[in-house]
Amino acid sequence: MDNRNLIDMANRIGDFFESMPDHEEALTGVAEHIRRFWEPRMRRALLATLDEAPDAYDIALSDFVREAIVGHRAQLTPVETSTTA
Structure with a gap:
């Protein structure tokens, strides 16, 4: 996943x-x-980038987008599905 692109x-x-x-x-x-x-994998990668290294890339999330993601994190976090039957 290319975090800069996300x-x-x-x-x-x-x-x-x-x-x-x-x-x-x-x-x-x-x-x-x-x-x-x-x-879901794109959303997971974006949230991980926000948590781990928000300024580690050539481009940073705008303050507005960061506010949207932080404020709506619960809705953006993919639901984990169990693969066991």
């Missing part, structure tokens, strides 16, 4: 939603978009 994509999503007049609605829009359209 951060760039998240920031582009944030750029779109940040122009909304309602700040809370915009934050929810970012999180909802990522939840609906990113597969």
Whole structure:
């Protein structure tokens, strides 16, 4: 998983939603978009990057996107599924 690409994509999503007049609605829009359209492994990688090394890449999450992810982390965290039957 290319973390720089994930951060760039998240920031582009944030750029779109940040122009909304309602700040809370915009934050929810970012999180909802990522939840609906990113597969679980992409969301896991983004959350891990935020936890482990948010500034270790050539590009950083915007403050707006970081706020959206932190504020909606529970919805963005993929549900672990059991592979045992």
